[in-house]
Amino acid sequence: MPAVMSSTLPFWIGLAATVALLLATLVSGLRRQRRVHLVTGPLTVGALAWTIVLTERLLANYTFPEAAKAIHLPCAKAGGLLVLPVVATGVWLLFAPAARRWHRAAVWLWLVSVLLATSTGIWMFLQGTPRG
Numbered sequence: 284m285p286a287v288m289s290s291t292l293p294f295w296i297g298l299a300a301t302v303a304l305l306l307a308t309l310v311s312g313l314r315r316q317r318r319v320h321l322v323t324g325p326l327t328v329g330a331l332a333w334t335i336v337l338t339e340r341l342l343a344n345y346t347f348p349e350a351a352k353a354i355h356l357p358c359a360k361a362g363g364l365l366v367l368p369v370v371a372t373g374v375w376l377l378f379a380p381a382a383r384r385w386h387r388a389a390v391w392l393w394l395v396s397v398l399l400a401t402s403t404g405i406w407m408f409l410q411g412t413p414r415g
């Protein structure tokens with residue numbers, strides 16, 4: 284397996300795991316399966332953090348057009364930062380059922396930002412070239 288391909292494999296595995304956990308968290312939340320949701324939610328946040336670390340490693344091995352980075356990076360930062368209101372409203376919801384609508388709004392906003400970050404990230408990756 285070429286070195287460049289093997290350097291991308293952990294990233295793609297991390298991204299796939301994050302998406303799978305995100306879907307499990309979303310479904311368990313919508314079905315009000317609290318126990319499952321309280322496990323998959325933190326796992327999703329952890330997987331997202333790990334995928335961000337893997338992304339940084341990937342960036343070291345590729346060159347990307349500046350215009351693509353200028354579009355993707357704000358989307359990625361928004362996707363990373365908007366998980367914080369999801370976590371905060373989720374903890375709030377544990378203690379106050381009235382927080383449900385705030386949590387739901389935070390989740391949907393975060394999902395939109397994650398979809399945008401993921402799509403612009405894939406678009407950027409398709410324009411990248413491996414370094415040396």
